[in-house]
Amino acid sequence: MRGVDLPLRASGGGKGYGELIGRIGQLHHADWPEDHKGKVAWLLDRSRWGRGLATEGALASLRYGFEEAGLERVISIALPQNLASRRVMEKAGLTLRGERRWKDMDLVWYAIDRRDRQSATPDT
Secondary structure (H helix, E strand, O other), X not given: OOEEEEEEEOOXXXXXXXXXXXXXXXXXXXXXOOOOOEEEEEEEOHHHXXXXXXXXXXXXXXXXXXXXXXXXXXXXXXXOOOHHHHHHHHHOOOEEEEEEEEOOEEEEEEEEEHHHHHHHOOOO
């Protein structure tokens, strides 16, 4: 899997309709030092923060990672001070796994395993 990166555009008509507001998707970091390289990531225009878009996109990306790409674990990384992204990770079911220095940055990393996601997802 190389990655699936989805651009987000404003909807609903009116001013800003069709404007690029961010990106959400699955990435593959071949040089990530842990065993599992599939990562869920998002980047949103600050004007769109606090609307649940990152959480909704993260959940969709996790579904893709587990159901379509067949991943056993999905990770997500952030700067320790990025509390908003850390909350998104937690809302999406990822749990803190540790801290790591990578690409000259101090980061926290979260993960969710397939078995943990399956046990947390109600049968439909």
